[in-house]
Amino acid sequence: MNCEVIDLGLIDYERAWKLQDAYAREIAEGKRPPTLLLLEHPHVYTFGRKGHAENLLWGEEQLKQKGIDVHWVDRGGDVTYHGPGQLVGYPLIPLLSPSPDFGRGGRGEGEGKIPDADYVGYVRKLEKVLIAALANLGIVSGQRPGKTGVWIQADVHSRCLRCKPEDKQKPAKIAAIGVKVDARGISRHGFALNVNPDMDYWDGIIACGLQDEPVTALADLLDPVPSMERVKEEVVRAFGEVFEFQK
Numbered sequence: 001m002n003c004e005v006i007d008l009g010l011i012d013y014e015r016a017w018k019l020q021d022a023y024a025r026e027i028a029e030g031k032r033p034p035t036l037l038l039l040e041h042p043h044v045y046t047f048g049r050k051g052h053a054e055n056l057l058w059g060e061e062q063l064k065q066k067g068i069d070v071h072w073v074d075r076g077g078d079v080t081y082h083g084p085g086q087l088v089g090y091p092l093i094p095l096l097s098p099s100p101d102f103g104r105g106g107r108g109e110g111e112g113k114i115p116d117a118d119y120v121g122y123v124r125k126l127e128k129v130l131i132a133a134l135a136n137l138g139i140v141s142g143q144r145p146g147k148t149g150v151w152i153q154a155d156v157h158s159r160c161l162r163c164k165p166e167d168k169q170k171p172a173k174i175a176a177i178g179v180k181v182d183a184r185g186i187s188r189h190g191f192a193l194n195v196n197p198d199m200d201y202w203d204g205i206i207a208c209g210l211q212d213e214p215v216t217a218l219a220d221l222l223d224p225v226p227s228m229e230r231v232k233e234e235v236v237r238a239f240g241e242v243f244e245f246q247k
Contacts (some may be wrong), residue, residue: 001033001034001244001245001246002033002034002245002246003033003034003035003036003093003239003240003243003245003246004032004033004034004035004036005035005036005038005236006035006036006037006038007038007039007232008037008038008039009039009040010039010040010041010042010084011039011040011041012041012042013041013042013044013046013069013071013082014071016037016039016041016090017071017073019037020037020090020092020188020189021188023035023037023092024092024182024184024186024188027092027093027094027186028094028182028184028185028186034091034092034093034094034245035091035092035093036089036090036091036092036093036236036239037089037090037091037092038087038088038089038232038235038236039088039089039090040082040083040084040085040086040087040088040228041082041083041084041086041088042067042069042083042084043066043067043068043069043081043082043083043084043201044068044069044070044071044081044082044083045063045068045069045070045071045079045080045081045082045204045205046070046071046072046073046075046079046080046082047070047071047072047073047078047079048073048074048075048076048077048078048079048080048178049074049075049076049077050076050077050078050209051072051077051078051079051209052078052079052209055078055079055205055206055209056070056079056204056205057203057204057205057206058203058204058205062204063204066201066204068201068204073189074180074188074189075178075179075180075188075189076178076179076180077148077176077177077178077208078206078208078209079205079206079207079208079209080176080178080192080205080207080208081197081201081202081204081205081207082192083197083198083201084197084198085194085195085196085197085198085217085219085228086192086193086194086195086197086217087192087193087195087228087231087232087235088190088191088192088193089190089191089192089193089235089239090188090189090190091126091187091190091239091243092186092187092188093186093187093243094184094185094186095118095122095181095185095186095187119179119181122179122181122187123148123177123179124143125242125243126177126179126190126191127143127148127149127150127175127177128238128242129191129235129238129239129242129243130150130175130191130193130235130238131143131150132234132238132241132242133193133231133234133235133237133238134150134174134218134234136234136237136238137218137222137226137230137231137234138222139152139156139174139218139221139222140152140153140156141156141174141175144171147210148176148177148178148208149173149174149175149176149177149208150173150174150175150177150193151171151172151173151174152171152172152174152216152221153171154168154169154170154171156221157170157171157172157214157216157221159220159221160172160216160220160221161220162199162220163214163216163220167214170212170213170214171213171214172213172214172215172216173207173208173210173213173214173215173216174193174194174215174216174217174218175191175192175193175194176191176192176207176208177190177191177192178190193218193231193235194215194216194217194218195217195218195219195225195226195228195231196217196218196219196225196228197217199215199216199217199220202215218231
């Protein structure tokens with residue numbers, strides 16, 4: 001099956017959120033193929049369905065000074081940051097295999113159906129996409145039991161020149177994941193991979209509600225830092241392989 005990849009560049013969070021709704025509706029009606037949106041956002045903090053307001057550490061005045069919007073949204077998870085230099089991916093894909101009536105808006109029980117309960121399996125696949133892409137960029141990463149996202153081990157994180165000495169001894173999160181699957185089985189939201197963002201913005205939140213868990217970026221670990229275009233190429237390649245899509 002084909003997957004359309006759309007590069008939206010730098011786009012306001014709310015505008016991208018509305019685009020997800022419009023595209024997901026078209027996919028469910030069979031008017032659009034599965035779609036992967038790639039983009040960057042202006043500075044924004046977003047809270048998921050399990051968000052806790054106390055995990056926002058900066059007050060209104062500081063948010064205004066830093067130019068940060070705040071949105072409460074319908075994905076899973078707690079608070080995260082998006083900003084320039086971070087690659088955000090929103091896969092809009094039907095988590096049911098197409099049946100004969102898929103193009104007419106149906107939700108048939110086609111062969112190869114991902115079970116409704118396999119929400120976690122979909123998230124694990126997104127993690128595998130990013131792990132494979134990072135490997136091709138020269139970074140060994142992996143999953144952590146009981147935690148969502150993509151992590152690097154302490155021995156890799158020890159390369160970080162920006163990090164506090166005590167943080168270098170811990171695993172660090174390099175990509176966050178928060179998703180939603182709508183009533184018609186179409187995935188929304190997705191992943192955020194830290195390429196070369198301003199890491200100071202993480203000081204304003206307890207990211208994903210995880211206290212004392214370091215966050216890192218490719219720019220902390222690689223010199224030279226791969227371009228955003230190169231990172232996009234690797235993510236698209238890995239996405240196609242893991243989900244068995246073609247561009």
